[in-house]
Amino acid sequence: MDYRGKKALVCGMARSGIAAALLLKSQGAQVILQDLKTRDKIKADFDRLDGITLLLGKNPDDIAAEQDLIVLSPGIPTDLDFVHKARAAGVPVISEVELAFTLCRAPVAAITGTNGKTTTTALAGEIFSKKYKTETVGNIGIPYSEKIEGLSERDMIVIENSSFQLETIDTFRPKYAAVLNITPDHLDRHKSLENYIKAKENIFKNMTEEDFLILNGEDDAVRDMKNRTRAKVYFFSSKRPLKEGIWADEKSIYVNMPGINEKLVDIDDMNILGEHNVENAMAAAALAVCGGVSAEDIRTTLKEFKAVEHRIEFVDNKNGVDYYNDSKGTNPDAAIKAINAMKRPICLIGGGYDKHSDYGSWINSFEGKVKYLALIGQVRNDIKAECDRQGFKDYELFDTFEDAVYACRDRAAAGDCVLLSPACASWDMFSSYEERGRIFKDIVKSL
Numbered sequence: 001m002d003y004r005g006k007k008a009l010v011c012g013m014a015r016s017g018i019a020a021a022l023l024l025k026s027q028g029a030q031v032i033l034q035d036l037k038t039r040d041k042i043k044a045d046f047d048r049l050d051g052i053t054l055l056l057g058k059n060p061d062d063i064a065a066e067q068d069l070i071v072l073s074p075g076i077p078t079d080l081d082f083v084h085k086a087r088a089a090g091v092p093v094i095s096e097v098e099l100a101f102t103l104c105r106a107p108v109a110a111i112t113g114t115n116g117k118t119t120t121t122a123l124a125g126e127i128f129s130k131k132y133k134t135e136t137v138g139n140i141g142i143p144y145s146e147k148i149e150g151l152s153e154r155d156m157i158v159i160e161n162s163s164f165q166l167e168t169i170d171t172f173r174p175k176y177a178a179v180l181n182i183t184p185d186h187l188d189r190h191k192s193l194e195n196y197i198k199a200k201e202n203i204f205k206n207m208t209e210e211d212f213l214i215l216n217g218e219d220d221a222v223r224d225m226k227n228r229t230r231a232k233v234y235f236f237s238s239k240r241p242l243k244e245g246i247w248a249d250e251k252s253i254y255v256n257m258p259g260i261n262e263k264l265v266d267i268d269d270m271n272i273l274g275e276h277n278v279e280n281a282m283a284a285a286a287l288a289v290c291g292g293v294s295a296e297d298i299r300t301t302l303k304e305f306k307a308v309e310h311r312i313e314f315v316d317n318k319n320g321v322d323y324y325n326d327s328k329g330t331n332p333d334a335a336i337k338a339i340n341a342m343k344r345p346i347c348l349i350g351g352g353y354d355k356h357s358d359y360g361s362w363i364n365s366f367e368g369k370v371k372y373l374a375l376i377g378q379v380r381n382d383i384k385a386e387c388d389r390q391g392f393k394d395y396e397l398f399d400t401f402e403d404a405v406y407a408c409r410d411r412a413a414a415g416d417c418v419l420l421s422p423a424c425a426s427w428d429m430f431s432s433y434e435e436r437g438r439i440f441k442d443i444v445k446s447l
Helices: 015-026 081-088 096-103 117-128 163-167 193-204 220-228 275-290 295-304 332-341 360-364 380-390 401-411 433-446
Strands: 007-011 030-035 053-056 069-072 093-095 108-112 134-138 156-160 176-179 212-216 232-237 245-248 252-257 260-266 313-318 321-325 346-350 370-375 395-397 417-420
Touching: 007 015, 015 030, 015 069, 015 096, 069 081, 081 093, 093 096, 093 163, 096 163, 108 117, 108 193, 108 275, 117 134, 117 156, 117 275, 117 295, 163 193, 176 193, 176 275, 193 220, 212 220, 212 275, 232 275, 245 275, 252 275, 260 275, 260 295, 275 295, 275 332, 313 433, 321 433, 332 346, 332 360, 346 401, 360 380, 370 380, 370 401, 380 395, 401 417, 401 433, 417 433
Parallel strands: 007 030, 007 069, 030 053, 069 093, 108 156, 108 176, 134 156, 176 212, 212 232, 232 245, 321 417, 346 370, 346 417, 370 395
Antiparallel strands: 245 252, 252 260, 313 321
């Protein structure tokens, strides 16, 4: 794609927006970088942005229709007035992922789903790196636009795709893709589960018979995607053996795909906890098999890989109590998986920003596992009401995050665990789930 001389508006000055603006500038575009925040509220190295016009503290309503291209950062909704004006004028509105793809020569292995994306992406990146020069990018925290320089057709991009990123793709076409699972999430943004699923399905909308799609055979919404793709499909399953694909029983993971038909690894030899992480490992391994990575390289990486930061991450043991940071458990389904991964009584920290989630199944999962719940954040009273409806009484509400951690420390006995797995986003009290997790770890270290 030739962007020389094009008028490009990039909206959002977080890391991906800045990366997109710099990439467009390097391609000879006339770039405007916009953000609703004023300059004093933005944490950025403004010296890097020399030659880029800044539009700060306002929406770009007056200039949107004059552009040749608009790039939206993931956090910006697609139903804003300036987006409607641009599209009405025929201006393409794309994501940073789409932009980078149009300029990247390396094939792509892409991962999406409601939960497990970051772990699967990190693991797949490690496996692919055994065979290819590999860059791991996307929603995992590293903009795709930062990593395309110098890559060739012989290399590999492994990318975590959120529904927000996939909303505004056009030509994005992975060679290999995986959809892990679907549960209701981000309904405040997408308005309905159907819209959310459609956004996720964009990951394979441009794939052809030459490409490979890995699907969760035990998730009804995901399994049905086979009927809407042209790609070659392989399933993974944690419930039953498959004639073709990758599956697990209680002890081991097995694969039967072209080039590999054998037991891949014993689950006890892996360092990541829980059935959901077995599923993540199967998805990553299946992508790598399609990409020609050897069974031995896959097996070695599965044994060596440790949990990613903020995802059921062991922090420390204090006075016989294990502390786990699962700050990336930002919806009820992810938080249920963390609860199920624990093998001891749990003092749980939950609550946060309201994404219009249903907390009923999460609280129902407490039985026999959660001995105490410390509630924080915007949605704490809604969760309290659901606890009362279900008869769970061992909870308290707190105004500060620190007080919630201290309360769990005081309630936990030797042999218990304290688990931060909020079932909510972080945006009411923190800038990100990463900040929430880092603060939790800092508090634990100081106990």
